[in-house]
Amino acid sequence: MIQTVTRESYDVIVVGGGIAGVSAAVTAARQGASVFLIEKSINLGGLATNGLISWYEPLCDGLGKQMLYGMAEELLQLAIRYSFDNLPETWGGSNPMEGRYATMFSPTVFSLALDKLVVDSGVKLRLDTYATYPVMEQNHCTGVICESINGREFFGAKVVIDATGDASICHRAGIPTELGENYMTYITHMTELKQTDACKNRQWLNVGSDMFGNGHPADMPKLYGDSADAQTEHLLYGKAAMLDRVSKKPRQNYDIMTLPFVAQYRTIRRIVGAEDFCAVDGEVCADSIGACGDFRPKHKGKHYTVPYGALYHGDFDNILACGRIISAPQGDGWEVARVIPVCALTGEAAGKAAAYCVKTNQTVNRITYQQIP
Ligand SMILES: Cc1cc2nc3c(=O)[nH]c(=O)nc-3n(C[C@H](O)[C@H](O)[C@H](O)COP(=O)(O)OP(=O)(O)OC[C@H]3O[C@@H](n4cnc5c(N)ncnc54)[C@H](O)[C@@H]3O)c2cc1C
Numbered sequence: 001m002i003q004t005v006t007r008e009s010y011d012v013i014v015v016g017g018g019i020a021g022v023s024a025a026v027t028a029a030r031q032g033a034s035v036f037l038i039e040k041s042i043n044l045g046g047l048a049t050n051g052l053i054s055w056y057e058p059l060c061d062g063l064g065k066q067m068l069y070g071m072a073e074e075l076l077q078l079a080i081r082y083s084f085d086n087l088p089e090t091w092g093g094s095n096p097m098e099g100r101y102a103t104m105f106s107p108t109v110f111s112l113a114l115d116k117l118v119v120d121s122g123v124k125l126r127l128d129t130y131a132t133y134p135v136m137e138q139n140h141c142t143g144v145i146c147e148s149i150n151g152r153e154f155f156g157a158k159v160v161i162d163a164t165g166d167a168s169i170c171h172r173a174g175i176p177t178e179l180g181e182n183y184m185t186y187i188t189h190m191t192e193l194k195q196t197d198a199c200k201n202r203q204w205l206n207v208g209s210d211m212f213g214n215g216h217p218a219d220m221p222k223l224y225g226d227s228a229d230a231q232t233e234h235l236l237y238g239k240a241a242m243l244d245r246v247s248k249k250p251r252q253n254y255d256i257m258t259l260p261f262v263a264q265y266r267t268i269r270r271i272v273g274a275e276d277f278c279a280v281d282g283e284v285c286a287d288s289i290g291a292c293g294d295f296r297p298k299h300k301g302k303h304y305t306v307p308y309g310a311l312y313h314g315d316f317d318n319i320l321a322c323g324r325i326i327s328a329p330q331g332d333g334w335e336v337a338r339v340i341p342v343c344a345l346t347g348e349a350a351g352k353a354a355a356y357c358v359k360t361n362q363t364v365n366r367i368t369y370q371q372i373p
Contacts, residue, residue: 002152004145009156010036010124011358012351013144014163015131018046019340020323021163022114023071023347024354026121028161031355035123036155038146040130041261044118046165046323048079048340049111050261052187057339058100061293062300064092066101068292072344078113079105102295107189108258134160134173139316141173159318159354159364163347166225166268167325175313175321180267181222181330186238187264188256225265234263266324267334273327274365275309279336287368289349292342296335304336308369311350317363322350 010033014025017039025037047053056076059068080087083106088099118125129148134141143156162169171177225231239259246254275285279294281302288305310327311320321327324338326346336342349369356372357364 004152004154005150006154006156009143009158010034011157012036012159012161012354013038013131013155013157014161014351015144015169016040016046016163016165016323017044017114017118017125017127018163018165018323018343019048019075020165020343020347020350021046021161022118023075023344024161024163024320024322024351025123026117027071027348027351028355029121029123029351031352031359033355033358035351036157037118037123037125038129038131038144038155039125039127042127043111043261044114044125044127045107045111047262047264049107049114051264052107052189052258052260053264053340054105054107054110054189056103056105057295057341058091058102058293059341060092060101061303062092062100062297065293066092067303068290068341068345070290070345071348072341075344076101076103076341078117079103079110082106082113083109131164131169134169134319136173139174141316141319144169157318158358159320161320161322161350161354162271162325163321163323163350165324167271167321168269170271170313170319170321170325171269173316173319175316175319176272177269178272178330179224179226179269180265180334182225182265182267183220184223184234184237185264185266186242187260188242189258190254190256193253193255223265225263225268231263231265234265238264267330267338268325270325270334271313271321271327273310273312273321274314275307275327277304277306277310277326277328277333277337279304279328279332287370289369290345292336292345294332294336295339306337306342306346306349308349308353310337311346311353312364314365317365318357320350320354320364322346 029035085103087103091101285307294302323343328334328337
């Protein structure tokens with residue numbers, strides 16, 4: 001029989017230290033909650049860092065109007081504080097062709113900066129720790145079981161935020177979920193020596209992404225990332241294809257600087273929440289956590305609001321979801337919800353709602369977002 005050691009309790013436990021989880025944890029801590037952030041890898045940032053997705057989609061609508069502020073903007077600025085960017089000086093403005101409020105960033109340096117942000121915010125952080133199961137009393141979650149070098153531990157919480165990117169905590173708690181459909185993508189970061197030489201005098205970094213399978217080709221099979229075998233197959237396929245690609249390059253001139261450390265599925269699993277985010281242009285939902293634009297060039301000028309109801313299921317009183325697992329059906333909703341700035345927005349809302357519920361002794365499924373001061 002494996003022993004589970006009961007450890008301390010927190011106001012809020014956040015599972016997953018990707019963009020959404022960091023945003024949630026930092027926000028809840030700033031609101032005065034005691035917060036425990038559990039991350040299974042050894043670096044914060046999730047897909048945006050370990051997954052080498054180093055393009056921060058726009059905070060603006062593509063026609064010069066800024067849509068996202070708060071943590072979404074704070075994290076964009078943090079992403080480029082210590083390393084390179086290509087943020088246009090005059091994004092949008094009078095000339096929408098000048099670019100959008102979006103940027104490239106260094107995934108490695110951003111991850112280091114996220115550590116500092118989280119620690120400075122007073123969040124208790126645990127890396128290299130896998131949160132395996134929520135402990136449920138009917139539909140109420142009393143805390144989370146984790147596995148690490150310490151063995152198996154239980155941490156108690158008043159509110160649990162699932163920011164895992166695959167909704168595994170919500171799923172195991174019994175919240176209904178749906179699977180996402182994906183096409184094969186494998187992105188690495190590469191450098192070519194000849195180009196590096198050419199860049200030297202211009203003081204640019206020669207960092208590029210090498211990828212295949214980008215876009216959504218109609219003839220590719222759809223992939224699902226909800227099992228360990230499927231994820232392994234996905235990773236092995238991607239790596240083998242990348243090795244094949246490398247073998248066709250000049251050996252002395254080419255290097256892959258780093259492989260991704262997570263499977264690059266765009267959508268794995270999302271909750272079926274109290275309300276769906278469907279990305280309907282111009283529609284203002286009654287209890288919105290905030291607004292966003294649409295990163296896709298063909299959808300410039302669209303304005304969406306995100307309902308608080310997309311972050312929880314009505315039968316579960318102390319579990320919130322944020323990031324790419326919120327209640328957003330396949331199609332426009334999930335496509336917009338999953339990108340980095342919107343993950344920061346939903347994380348911020350989850351952190352704020354969690355801290356408020358703890359402070360006022362209320363449940364996450366009975367408050368409105370509008371009542372939070
Ligand atoms: C191929 C591809 C291209 C993309 N391109 C862009 C782009 O150009 N721009 C853009 O803005 N977005 C892009 N995205 C989307 C974006 O990168 C992600 O959707 C977003 O970063 C997800 O953030 P998240 O915090 O919700 O989840 P994740 O980044 O998945 O973070 C989840 C975190 O939780 C941790 N975790 C999971 N389970 C557990 C557990 N049980 N216990 C402890 N920790 C756990 C993980 O290790 C991870 O750190 C792209 C995605 C893909 C796959």
